[in-house]
Amino acid sequence: MLKATGTCARAPGPTTLRDVYAEADIPTEIQRALTSFLDIQQERLAAIGPELEEQVQAARDATSGGKRLRPSFCYWGFRAAGGNPELPILKAAASLEMLHVSALVHDDVMDSSDVRRGAPAAHRRFEALQRARSAASGTGGDPVGFGIGAAILLGDLCLIWADEMMHTSGFDAASLASASKFFDAVRVEVTAGQYLDLVAQASGEADMDRALRVLRYKAATYTVERPLHIGAALGGGGQHLIDSLSAYGLPLGEAFQLRDDLLGVFGDPSKTGKPAGDDLREGKRTVLTAYAVEHASEVQLAEFDRLFGRPDLDSDEIQLLREILQDSRAVQACENLITERTEDALDALDRAPIDDETSRKALADLAIAATSRHL
Amino acid sequence: MLKATGTCARAPGPTTLRDVYAEADIPTEIQRALTSFLDIQQERLAAIGPELEEQVQAARDATSGGKRLRPSFCYWGFRAAGGNPELPILKAAASLEMLHVSALVHDDVMDSSDVRRGAPAAHRRFEALQRARSAASGTGGDPVGFGIGAAILLGDLCLIWADEMMHTSGFDAASLASASKFFDAVRVEVTAGQYLDLVAQASGEADMDRALRVLRYKAATYTVERPLHIGAALGGGGQHLIDSLSAYGLPLGEAFQLRDDLLGVFGDPSKTGKPAGDDLREGKRTVLTAYAVEHASEVQLAEFDRLFGRPDLDSDEIQLLREILQDSRAVQACENLITERTEDALDALDRAPIDDETSRKALADLAIAATSRHL
Numbered sequence: 001m002l003k004a005t006g007t008c009a010r011a012p013g014p015t016t017l018r019d020v021y022a023e024a025d026i027p028t029e030i031q032r033a034l035t036s037f038l039d040i041q042q043e044r045l046a047a048i049g050p051e052l053e054e055q056v057q058a059a060r061d062a063t064s065g066g067k068r069l070r071p072s073f074c075y076w077g078f079r080a081a082g083g084n085p086e087l088p089i090l091k092a093a094a095s096l097e098m099l100h101v102s103a104l105v106h107d108d109v110m111d112s113s114d115v116r117r118g119a120p121a122a123h124r125r126f127e128a129l130q131r132a133r134s135a136a137s138g139t140g141g142d143p144v145g146f147g148i149g150a151a152i153l154l155g156d157l158c159l160i161w162a163d164e165m166m167h168t169s170g171f172d173a174a175s176l177a178s179a180s181k182f183f184d185a186v187r188v189e190v191t192a193g194q195y196l197d198l199v200a201q202a203s204g205e206a207d208m209d210r211a212l213r214v215l216r217y218k219a220a221t222y223t224v225e226r227p228l229h230i231g232a233a234l235g236g237g238g239q240h241l242i243d244s245l246s247a248y249g250l251p252l253g254e255a256f257q258l259r260d261d262l263l264g265v266f267g268d269p270s271k272t273g274k275p276a277g278d279d280l281r282e283g284k285r286t287v288l289t290a291y292a293v294e295h296a297s298e299v300q301l302a303e304f305d306r307l308f309g310r311p312d313l314d315s316d317e318i319q320l321l322r323e324i325l326q327d328s329r330a331v332q333a334c335e336n337l338i339t340e341r342t343e344d345a346l347d348a349l350d351r352a353p354i355d356d357e358t359s360r361k362a363l364a365d366l367a368i369a370a371t372s373r374h375l
Numbered sequence: 376m377l378k379a380t381g382t383c384a385r386a387p388g389p390t391t392l393r394d395v396y397a398e399a400d401i402p403t404e405i406q407r408a409l410t411s412f413l414d415i416q417q418e419r420l421a422a423i424g425p426e427l428e429e430q431v432q433a434a435r436d437a438t439s440g441g442k443r444l445r446p447s448f449c450y451w452g453f454r455a456a457g458g459n460p461e462l463p464i465l466k467a468a469a470s471l472e473m474l475h476v477s478a479l480v481h482d483d484v485m486d487s488s489d490v491r492r493g494a495p496a497a498h499r500r501f502e503a504l505q506r507a508r509s510a511a512s513g514t515g516g517d518p519v520g521f522g523i524g525a526a527i528l529l530g531d532l533c534l535i536w537a538d539e540m541m542h543t544s545g546f547d548a549a550s551l552a553s554a555s556k557f558f559d560a561v562r563v564e565v566t567a568g569q570y571l572d573l574v575a576q577a578s579g580e581a582d583m584d585r586a587l588r589v590l591r592y593k594a595a596t597y598t599v600e601r602p603l604h605i606g607a608a609l610g611g612g613g614q615h616l617i618d619s620l621s622a623y624g625l626p627l628g629e630a631f632q633l634r635d636d637l638l639g640v641f642g643d644p645s646k647t648g649k650p651a652g653d654d655l656r657e658g659k660r661t662v663l664t665a666y667a668v669e670h671a672s673e674v675q676l677a678e679f680d681r682l683f684g685r686p687d688l689d690s691d692e693i694q695l696l697r698e699i700l701q702d703s704r705a706v707q708a709c710e711n712l713i714t715e716r717t718e719d720a721l722d723a724l725d726r727a728p729i730d731d732e733t734s735r736k737a738l739a740d741l742a743i744a745a746t747s748r749h750l
Contacts, residue, residue: 041563044563045563048564048567048568048571048588048592049567049571049585049588049592051571051574052567052571054570055570102531106527106528109523109527110520110523110524110528133577133578134577137578137580141576141577141658142577143577145485145487145577146577148484148485148523149484149573150570150573152481152484152485152527152530153481153485153566153569153570153573155527155531156477156481156530156531156534156566157563157566157567159531159535160534160559160562160563160566161563163538163559173548173549173552174548184535184538184539188416188419188420188532189423191528191531191532192420192423192424192532195426195427195429195430195525195528196423196424196426196427198521198524198525198528199426202505202516202517202518202520202521203512204516205512210424213423213424
């Protein structure tokens with residue numbers, strides 16, 4: 001089904017997430033859903049012990065901020081299926097943010113990242129708490145081990161809570177049942193994608209095939225396709241819409257992650273919430289680095305291998321790595337891929353069986369906003 | 376409702392789990408459910424990448440063996456509610472075993488345990504795998520970090536799968552909805568109990584109050600009460616039965632964990648699947664050690680503090696700690712508590728509104744078997 005607005009989507013002007021959210025104030029609603037859910041959990045956990053307050057507080061902080069992309073895609077998938085916006089879709093969509101926080105908390109433990117969204121990563125936060133407690137009491141064990149253990153448990157709680165948020169969102173059993181296969185799929189896929197990523201880091205291999213699979217499962221299905229599917233299923237969408245949302249969501253999700261990978265290397269720390277060049281210190285194997293390794297000169301490659309993944313890189317060394325990524329044309333290749341896949345997504349959106357013009361425009365705007373340099 | 380068989384339950388003769396399972400071959404059925412679920416997951420994950428085979432294999436090994444206590448309580452809670460045994464209750468019950476494996480895998484990471492059920496703990500297994508891979512390729516990162524990361528993801532997968540096993544077990548939406556509040560509760564409670572335990576280890580405080588709360592949330596609700604509730608809810612049991620199962624399940628769960636704590640210190644490694652005295656090396660704070668600290672002489676206490684929680688304890692030092700636990704009468708106190716709480720559980724069972732005599736006898740036998748010295 002071709003729509004006149006399809007062409008309009010190609011010239012959306014300067015679209016930011018703020019513009020997209022003008023349509024429906026998704027971040028505020030998601031924050032409200034998360035806060036009121038955690039209020040209930042706080043009471044439940046207080047009955048078990050006052051110590052649990054520390055976990056709830058960590059969950060509150062970890063669920064603050066962020067771009068709320070996954071709930072946004074879920075919301076617009078629902079609206080695209082003709083779902084009634086009076087239904088508790090934003091409560092259901094907020095469960096994807098809770099899931100995301102679970103993945104981030106565990107990811108930071110696995111990567112030994114110190115900072116997340118401009119604040120100490122959860123395991124560092126718990127480590128500091130234990131250090132303070134030990135200092136006050138003059139006794140106590142290893143704060144690093146405590147921090148890791150507490151963050152593993154926080155991630156577990158958020159994973160459990162994501163499920164509880166979804167199935168207590170207020171949708172009827174039939175709608176929940178049709179969404180559940182996608183909700184099961186996304187949870188397994190993101191965990192599997194994380195494992196691919198872990199194997200890639202550990203092997204030190206910059207294999208393009210594996211980088212593309214990580215891109216797909218750790219990002220494209222997780223950030224865009226499955227949230228759309230969950231929303232569409234809750235809204236009563238049929239198989240044709242589900243397939244069309246894949247055709248839009250998968251290339252868009254890849255474009256989004258390619259942008260995120262570029263920002264991880266070149267981004268402004270005040271916007272990314274992570275120290276400059278953090279992905280270079282972590283040795284994060286991405287399509288960007290895989291391309292560089294495949295196309296760098298011998299001298300560049302030797303330099304790259306010497307520096308990449310060293311936790312103590314200084315700003316000159318980071319600059320050197322950035323130049324190798326530029327000179328090997330890896331950056332340009334990623335920019336081209338982003339443009340190409342965003343175009344593919346918008347083409348698929350033109351063909352998608354979506355009657356609601358507001359949804360169609362929001363999905364087009366989201367595509368631009370999620371892949372722009374200013375995210 | 377008093378039952379004639381109530382008295383019979385007091386003189387069950389030598390009851391082992393094997394005797395209990397003669398009634399319904401729960402371990403075989405649970406294994407079958409886990410295996411066929413993992414067969415499906417294996418196919419799904421193979422589509423993402425061949426590396427995921429390693430996660431599925433680890434999940435298969437981690438879900439083998441074990442006493443299947445939680446599924447057993449779930450099954451008999453269902454039967455006690457008059458549930459039809461033709462329904463897929465053992466498939467639903469198997470989800471509790473998957474949940475348990477998730478908790479064990481993460482617990483072993485948090486405690487740096489090397490061995491579980493007589494085999495390397497999951498993080499050690501992944502560490503060895505990465506070590507072999509690095510040796511073969513001549514490259515590769517830190518195997519210890521890989522092991523921890525991979526085990527975090529395995530625990531996440533099992534936690535997600537526990538939910539999927541439950542809601543795809545084949546029960547109708549109404550039955551699942553009534554069980555879901557208990558399923559949500561047990562997942563949160565065990566995680567919260569783990570956090571209490573972590574705080575207790577880290578603080579080095581042997582506080583009896585906290586030890587009793589850990590006992591309740593990490594063990595009693597998790598191992599006995601909630602599995603009974605989930606089974607009873609799936610079987611259509613009402614609030615009176617749910618309350619009666621709490622009255623039976625909570626003291627029994629505490630008695631079970633007290634036995635487990637004694638076995639962690641005095642148990643035969645060939646039966647516990649853990650090295651002798653492992654809990655003493657870990658510095659596991661239990662009711663047993665809390666009692667000892669409260670009642671030991673000054674000399675004993677100084678020895679205890681010097682040795683307890685040292686990872687390198689030799690067999691003489693383990694023996695010395697065991698003697699302190701005996702001489703402070705902590706062991707006898709725990710034995711008394713076990714007897715008392717098992718009696719409380721059996722008294723509550725006598726009063727429970729359970730018509731089915733087979734269920735009543737099985738629950739009585741389970742109480743004896745789960746708290747006996749020969750578990």
